[in-house]
Amino acid sequence: MHYTFNRVRIIRYLSIFEMVVGTNDGSPNFANLNELASETNGGQIVFATDDWFACAENLLKDTEPVFKPDLYTDFGKWMDGWETRRRRCQGHDWAVIALKKPSTIMGVCVDTAYFTGNYAPRFSIQAAKLTDEEAKLFPKRECKIGTAADKSQMEQVQRIDTQKWETLVPMTNLRAGYEETRLNYFNVFETGTWTHLRLNMFPDGGIARLRVFGFVTPDWEEVNSDELIDLMSAENGTVCESYSNAHYGHPRNLIKTERGINMGDGWETARRLDRPPILEADDSGVLQVPGNEWAIFRLGHVGEIHSIEVDTNFFKGNFPDSIKIEGVLADPNQDSRRWSWKTIMTPKKLSPHKQHFYSTDDLLSYGPITHVKLTMAPDGGISRVRMLGHISHVSELLR
Numbered sequence: 001m002h003y004t005f006n007r008v009r010i011i012r013y014l015s016i017f018e019m020v021v022g023t024n025d026g027s028p029n030f031a032n033l034n035e036l037a038s039e040t041n042g043g044q045i046v047f048a049t050d051d052w053f054a055c056a057e058n059l060l061k062d063t064e065p066v067f068k069p070d071l072y073t074d075f076g077k078w079m080d081g082w083e084t085r086r087r088r089c090q091g092h093d094w095a096v097i098a099l100k101k102p103s104t105i106m107g108v109c110v111d112t113a114y115f116t117g118n119y120a121p122r123f124s125i126q127a128a129k130l131t132d133e134e135a136k137l138f139p140k141r142e143c144k145i146g147t148a149a150d151k152s153q154m155e156q157v158q159r160i161d162t163q164k165w166e167t168l169v170p171m172t173n174l175r176a177g178y179e180e181t182r183l184n185y186f187n188v189f190e191t192g193t194w195t196h197l198r199l200n201m202f203p204d205g206g207i208a209r210l211r212v213f214g215f216v217t218p219d220w221e222e223v224n225s226d227e228l229i230d231l232m233s234a235e236n237g238t239v240c241e242s243y244s245n246a247h248y249g250h251p252r253n254l255i256k257t258e259r260g261i262n263m264g265d266g267w268e269t270a271r272r273l274d275r276p277p278i279l280e281a282d283d284s285g286v287l288q289v290p291g292n293e294w295a296i297f298r299l300g301h302v303g304e305i306h307s308i309e310v311d312t313n314f315f316k317g318n319f320p321d322s323i324k325i326e327g328v329l330a331d332p333n334q335d336s337r338r339w340s341w342k343t344i345m346t347p348k349k350l351s352p353h354k355q356h357f358y359s360t361d362d363l364l365s366y367g368p369i370t371h372v373k374l375t376m377a378p379d380g381g382i383s384r385v386r387m388l389g390h391i392s393h394v395s396e397l398l399r
């Protein structure tokens, strides 16, 4: 069994390693992985040395940063990010982020949007795998501008084992928050499973958002093979590997744990340009429309699916006509373009703003799979997809 896990894990690291190569739009491929620290993925600020101008919690917002030219608070200019005071004493500012689940990190993006005369000139990122006892040592936090950590809070945090903090990105210059320079991407090559991150600003200043890309690394030894789990969930290590279109929303949103918070928190494609003026349904009622959009996910563990939920929450005028679901037990030695996908669920018509539940009776029989392909026709938006199933041990099949 161990052999299977290690082998699958090595394959996974190799294919994720390929993701550090750049893409056409200039962002590195690792930026397609899950956003581990974001608010909607359960990331949380547990400590910040200073929140004078703007709270560290803003770093984890899912939304794009905004600038409000005329908005001032009692403490200075309102900023959509984390901004500390100009330091007049030694030291530097830092914040600690708790990840919802222990994770592997492949890259980060430090977004300095709108911080121009006040951006942090240098930063670094550290990470640690803290025990539950250590995690409890952070003082109770309340996000409040115009405040800073006091002496006793600093002392309390210093009790956490400092040996545990490994450097993921060493002290590096940042660029100012102008449109062309705001996105600062960095690969992370340090392997490990981390529960907490420490963002350091040298010496002080502002950062709009911190995006942390990677995947959750569950302890599979803890999961029983007859236990039903959501095999599609990002919290169980699943990641989106590729997709045809993500114009309004990335398919990785589909695999978040909580229900969607709005239309932006789902997978939404652009309207296809080849839409015909009149659509004809076939005998089954499924529209015969040209074109479709697809997304492929690599499961956190090989598994068999028993039931599926497709949630079109918030997609009312733009839900897809239908969805088809396929799976494959991928041969790691084969080019992914040659995988033979098997149908798990034939096209099913969807309705607006609704959770659709499909039981085993609605699914075709198939074996264990490593990857899932969702195909929506012709285009539109879906909020979440969940697939309950159990993990399988398939060393024989992978050999």
Ligand SMILES: NC(=O)NC(NC(N)=O)C(=O)[O-]
Pocket (backbone or CB within 6 Å): 053, 075, 076, 077, 078, 079, 083, 086, 117, 118
């Ligand atoms: N105009 C500013 O942004 N000034 C200061 N920052 C805020 N947010 O007021 C500063 O000194 O960095």
